[in-house]
Amino acid sequence: MKxxxxxxxxxxxxxxxxxxxxxxxxxxxxHVGNWPGVTVEKKEGKIDFMGKTVEVADxxxxxxxxxxxxxxxxxxxxxxxxxxxVIINIVDASNIERxxxxxxxxxxxxxxxxxxxxxTDIARKNNIRLDTSALSKRLGAPVVEICALKNEGLKDxxxxxxxxxxxxxxxxxxxxxSSLEEPVKxxxxxxxxxxxxxxxxxxxCAVESGAENSGFSKSEAEQIEKILSETPPHPVLGADFExxxxxxxxxxxxxxxSGILKKPAMSEKLTASDKADRILTGKILGLPxxxxxxxxxxxxxxxxxxxxxxxxxxxxGVEIGAVESPGVMLQGWAESLIxxxxxxxxxxxxxxxxxxxxxxxxxxxVLAGVGAVLSFVPQILMLFLFLSIMEDTGYxxxxxxxxxxxxxxxxxxxxxFMPMIMCFGCSVPAMMGARTLENPKERRLMIMLAPFFxxxxxxxxxxxxxxxxxxxxxDLAIFAIYLSGIIVAFIASLILKNTILKGEPSPFIxxxxxxxxxxxxxxxxxxxxxxxxxxxxAATIIAGATVVIWFLSSFDFSLGMVETSSKESILGSIGSxxxxxxxxxxxxxxDLGWKAVTAAITGxxxxxxxxxxxxxxxxxxxxxxxxxxxxxGTALGLAISATFSPxxxxxxxxxxxxxxxxMAAVATAHAEFGSTKQTWITIAFWLSTAWIVSFLVYNVxxxxx
Amino acid sequence: xxxLNDLKTKECAxxxxxxxxxxxxxxxxDMGLTPNTEVLVRKTAPMGDPVEIVIRGYxxxxxxxxxxxxIIER
Numbered sequence: 001m002k003x004x005x006x007x008x009x010x011x012x013x014x015x016x017x018x019x020x021x022x023x024x025x026x027x028x029x030x031h032v033g034n035w036p037g038v039t040v041e042k043k044e045g046k047i048d049f050m051g052k053t054v055e056v057a058d059x060x061x062x063x064x065x066x067x068x069x070x071x072x073x074x075x076x077x078x079x080x081x082x083x084x085x086v087i088i089n090i091v092d093a094s095n096i097e098r099x100x101x102x103x104x105x106x107x108x109x110x111x112x113x114x115x116x117x118x119x120t121d122i123a124r125k126n127n128i129r130l131d132t133s134a135l136s137k138r139l140g141a142p143v144v145e146i147c148a149l150k151n152e153g154l155k156d157x158x159x160x161x162x163x164x165x166x167x168x169x170x171x172x173x174x175x176x177x178s179s180l181e182e183p184v185k186x187x188x189x190x191x192x193x194x195x196x197x198x199x200x201x202x203x204x205c206a207v208e209s210g211a212e213n214s215g216f217s218k219s220e221a222e223q224i225e226k227i228l229s230e231t232p233p234h235p236v237l238g239a240d241f242e243x244x245x246x247x248x249x250x251x252x253x254x255x256x257x258s259g260i261l262k263k264p265a266m267s268e269k270l271t272a273s274d275k276a277d278r279i280l281t282g283k284i285l286g287l288p289x290x291x292x293x294x295x296x297x298x299x300x301x302x303x304x305x306x307x308x309x310x311x312x313x314x315x316x317g318v319e320i321g322a323v324e325s326p327g328v329m330l331q332g333w334a335e336s337l338i339x340x341x342x343x344x345x346x347x348x349x350x351x352x353x354x355x356x357x358x359x360x361x362x363x364x365x366v367l368a369g370v371g372a373v374l375s376f377v378p379q380i381l382m383l384f385l386f387l388s389i390m391e392d393t394g395y396x397x398x399x400x401x402x403x404x405x406x407x408x409x410x411x412x413x414x415x416x417f418m419p420m421i422m423c424f425g426c427s428v429p430a431m432m433g434a435r436t437l438e439n440p441k442e443r444r445l446m447i448m449l450a451p452f453f454x455x456x457x458x459x460x461x462x463x464x465x466x467x468x469x470x471x472x473x474x475d476l477a478i479f480a481i482y483l484s485g486i487i488v489a490f491i492a493s494l495i496l497k498n499t500i501l502k503g504e505p506s507p508f509i510x511x512x513x514x515x516x517x518x519x520x521x522x523x524x525x526x527x528x529x530x531x532x533x534x535x536x537x538a539a540t541i542i543a544g545a546t547v548v549i550w551f552l553s554s555f556d557f558s559l560g561m562v563e564t565s566s567k568e569s570i571l572g573s574i575g576s577x578x579x580x581x582x583x584x585x586x587x588x589x590x591d592l593g594w595k596a597v598t599a600a601i602t603g604x605x606x607x608x609x610x611x612x613x614x615x616x617x618x619x620x621x622x623x624x625x626x627x628x629x630x631x632x633g634t635a636l637g638l639a640i641s642a643t644f645s646p647x648x649x650x651x652x653x654x655x656x657x658x659x660x661x662x663m664a665a666v667a668t669a670h671a672e673f674g675s676t677k678q679t680w681i682t683i684a685f686w687l688s689t690a691w692i693v694s695f696l697v698y699n700v701x702x703x704x705x
Numbered sequence: 706x707x708x709l710n711d712l713k714t715k716e717c718a719x720x721x722x723x724x725x726x727x728x729x730x731x732x733x734x735d736m737g738l739t740p741n742t743e744v745l746v747r748k749t750a751p752m753g754d755p756v757e758i759v760i761r762g763y764x765x766x767x768x769x770x771x772x773x774x775x776i777i778e779r
């Protein structure tokens with residue numbers, strides 16, 4: 001049997017079923033990585049078909065091959081460089097006119113192309129009829145009808161690909177018969193003479209975007225300029241070649257479809273999707289429904305009281321027990337599992353006679369690290385479950401439509417709402433959710449602002465400080481800290497947008513696709529990809545950091561084991577050494593300053609550790625973890641009110657709110673940026689924001705109080 | 706000169722040209738807003754911005770600042 005490889009790339013518009021086709025072809029056995037140098041997802045998979053190994057790559061979804069967005073550049077370079085043996089251009093039959101725009105560009109290359117006509121079922125339902133064989137003849141490329149959702153037509157598609165790989169094709173000419181026919185032909189000759197691949201496509205690019213932007217040399221560019229200046233001006237558009245090219249392409253598409261496409265006239269008759277949309281994005285119910293969906297999603301992920309049932313019953317005077325949400329329940333299971341393993345390992349090591357440091361390394365270091373990694377998994381799964389359902393149904397685009405005006409104030413677009421809300425639960429899934437934002441600068445901004453929206457792990461710090469320092473107005477104090485985080489995020493976004501994230505605001509030109517039912521297969525594929533990404537990219541850093549912090553807090557510089565986080569430990573020594581840096585913030589000076597500083601350092605690793613460490617340091621004699629044990633917590637409260645002035649306490653809370661949220665968030669940010677430099681910039685940004693805000697609040701406050 | 710922003714909900718018009726420059730302008734062309742295309746304003750978002758239009762049989766949303774670049778004729 002002859003075995004040869006075939007490389008297929010799938011190209012197409014967003015929302016045309018590209019990912020569904022990819023998942024159906026590769027059967028969920030995809031490898032997800034990044035395109036070189038950019039954080040645009042690259043998905044690849046391998047399948048066996050008719051005795052051949054077929055590699056399938058999923059190109060980013062784009063509307064055109066314009067060289068503007070990173071996605072467009074990737075798709076364009078890949079197609080121009082001949083990275084694939086065959087390109088499947090997937091086209092939405094229910095929205096064919098605009099979809100064919102990209103097709104005309106792809107067909108200008110000499111690469112073998114198969115056009116996959118998707119969503120034929122929806123088109124039929126909407127009374128759209130298309131003569132496929134006539135379309136194939138006019139485009140000069142095979143056209144195969146498929147329904148990616150139902151796995152229909154996939155074999156025919158692959159067969160067509162095998163055939164297309166061996167039969168050369170004439171590049172499509174979108175400009176024949178137009179005012180651009182002659183200039184494009186002449187420029188293509190220049191490109192061909194220079195030995196360039198795909199001369200016709202390059203010629204069109206040169207007319208559209210300028211010759212030098214399209215890879216022509218200076219002398220060639222001069223020749224091209226001359227050809228263009230000799231071209232008679234367009235009757236309406238003059239010498240605006242960018243407009244003429246787009247206009248010519250769409251006119252050509254009109255010509256290709258004329259007589260073979262039958263569709264009902266644009267009518268006011270509403271489809272089911274339109275009717276749903278009238279309510280979901282309507283003036284009256286749009287925002288309330290949106291907020292209700294967000295509240296439910298947040299509740300299902302982080303809520304201790306499932307769907308607020310206990311609170312609602314309480315309103316009616318009925319007392320019922322709270323049911324945990326799936327997110328919290330899964331997290332509980334993950335914690336019990338790791339606790340069970342830890343206690344088993346501890347007992348096993350003890351009976352085997354292992355020394356104290358071995359037990360510490362295994363239980364408090366390695367297993368605690370694995371536990372920390374696992375504890376984020378339920379929330380990541382829940383978040384991406386909802387994100388992918390929203391994306392697949394088409395509601396995500398509507399959510400962006402509804403909230404864009406508000407989020408623009410933060411320099412973010414409407415799509416950022418979901419990750420932003422998630423920040424109040426946990427920064428890790430929120431940062432991963434930022435990848436739904438198209439603009440890379442916006443993605444960075446979202447990740448950099450994430451810690452300022454106070455997460456769940458910080459709440460115990462607020463609770464203990466608010467109760468100790470402001471016993472009468474504890475709830476108000478906690479509310480104030482959440483609000484200050486939002487205000488700082490707002491100011492920081494203004495500063496970042498005008499400094500390191502400076503640039504043109506990303507346009508908000510967003511397709512609102514028809515509502516669709518999400519499929520289990522796509523949702524599962526998405527969940528699996530995100531989980532794999534988290535485990536491979538972030539987990540090692542999180543687990544490693546836990547081991548390092550165990551070492552630093554359990555040993556002194558002569559490597560003798562000491563009381564956890566005590567002054568003698570390496571961590572305590574570091575805390576004492578750098579304490580003067582925090583003296584101007586009101587809590588780093590004096591004999592006890594190093595304790596607050598050391599607790600804040602452990603907070604950079606995980607915010608849960610702040611209260612526990614403070615308990616150990618301020619009340620060494622008290623048994624129990626101040627985070628969980630009530631008596632130890634009360635004792636810590638007393639110690640805090642005795643050592644912190646109200647202003648110093650506020651300053652300390654603000655520092656913990658704004659500084660590095662935790663090792664897990666740093667690891668996730670690093671995985672999302674894909675750049676060590678950006679990660680360090682972000683860490684520096686968090687630390688300096690925390691220091692500056694705390695400094696200002698403490699010192700300006702001192703004038704008044 | 707009228708722009709898309711001058712249209713009320715449910716009003717139709719024809720695109721004359723696209724003002725502006727660079728990435729935004731190209732994106733508008735790529736999405737099918739070329740001269741002589743029919744556009745219909747479907748609705749405005751509850752907070753007054755962005756707007757939703759129907760072109761070439763599909764729905765597209767634009768901010769007012771981008772809709773302003775679309776010069777139209779009734």
